Amino acid sequence: MKSISDFLKNHDIRPSYQRMRIFEYVQSKRNHPTIDMIYSSLIQEIPSLSKTTIYNTLRLFVSAGIVKPVTIEDHEIRYDADTVPHIHFKCIKCGKIEDIYLKNDWNDLASMVPEGYVVNEEHLYLRGLCPDCRDA
Amino acid sequence: MKSISDFLKNHDIRPSYQRMRIFEYVQSKRNHPTIDMIYSSLIQEIPSLSKTTIYNTLRLFVSAGIVKPVTIEDHEIRYDADTVPHIHFKCIKCGKIEDIYLKNDWNDLASMVPEGYVVNEEHLYLRGLCPDCRDA
DNA sequence: AGGCAATTGTGTAATCCTTACAATTTTTAT
DNA sequence: ATAAAAATTGTAAGGATTACACAATTGCCT
Known part of the structure; x- marks a missing residue:
């Protein structure tokens, strides 16, 4: 505390x-x-x-x-205290939102953006099945 | 019509x-x-x-x-009739939300996700300055 | 420590967005 | 043209968020 x-x-x-x-x-x-x-x-x-x-x-x-x-969606606002860059994964079956961390970085993203845009934040979220729901 | x-x-x-x-x-x-x-x-x-x-x-x-x-945020729901995969860019200055298209694909994403997750949808949005606001 | 000023917390009321519902209008099929 | 089905409308209800005024707490100064 x-x-x-x-x-x-x-x-x-x-x-x-x-x-x-x-x-x-x-x-x-x-x-x-x-x-x-x-x-x-x-x-x-x-x-x-x-x-x-x-x-x-x-x-x-x-x-x-x-x-x-x-x-993420459902016009619910949720809150996250994790300041380390990570992405969100929402399971379409159980509805849980998890943090996941990609195996590699994807910091080549900046080079893929059209000319003229200045990127300050990148937000990525995925939807699908979490391991538990996949096996069930 | x-x-x-x-x-x-x-x-x-x-x-x-x-x-x-x-x-x-x-x-x-x-x-x-x-x-x-x-x-x-x-x-x-x-x-x-x-x-x-x-x-x-x-x-x-x-x-x-x-x-x-x-x-995107602000717990406003917006609607989009574009069914081609694309990403969203929100300008933090003028507030406009634009569609942008990445120069290359990023379809190596699936390989970067931890084992056990099944990905159905990928959503990416970026925040920053659009070309107009950058020059102003 | 004690007391005062400023900040923070609380509860009610107001507001805004979205949905429910019943009645009216429009469309479809015969 | 008529009847049934579906779509649209307006009002009312519901739920979430915010405004606001008062109560409680905190921090600072002596």
Whole structure:
């Protein structure tokens, strides 16, 4: 918990209890949770927690760059605290969204983009069957 | 307009006037429009048009596979009638979403995915500056 | 430590987007 | 032309997100 507090401070975010717990949840679960998933889980331990706080806090985290919004589809917004470049895989059967890491890099992408475009971010996501659902 | 009518019929969609106009809009503008963009434009020529019809029609088009939902971010859903594989580029300055086509294929992607995953769809979008905004 | 100012959290109400539904209109087939 | 089916429309309902005002907490200063 101390490390989370320091991490937030390093990003000019005051480490209130709610903020620490919310960040801890997103970072540790790695479930790409929705607002509701965070709320449903934390309300059990922080009975006073308000959903507005979750919205405010996530907005703060996103603008500070320590959490990324993941917009895969279904117009649900999900959140991800992993800052290492990775791609998302959504299983069309169980619905789970996982992080996967490609075997090789694909950093030759910049050379494949038409002239004149400046690329700041690359987002890749795949849809298909995860290993569990493939075998079932 | 005849070709649109035939196209819809080929996909088992009855070519009502509204459906033809909505499909024509999405296909010709190539603006990756939101529901509102479609409505605001067509209401000027079809005063009786209901937004519910836009929702219903787009849902029909998506389930028939002739239009793809584009979920880039901002939890806005946009629609795209281009069925040729391509990637999306969103300019962070002007906000426009464009289709771009990579110079080479990147079909070595499947070989880079971890074992056990079955990939059905690949979605790639890039964010950065479009040529116009880069020069401005 | 104590107290004050500033920030953060909470809950209700308002807003916006999307969908449900029933009635009307249009289309299709006989 | 008529009846049945389907599509469209408008209103109302639902759900998610945000605005806002007040309460609680935190940080800073002495």
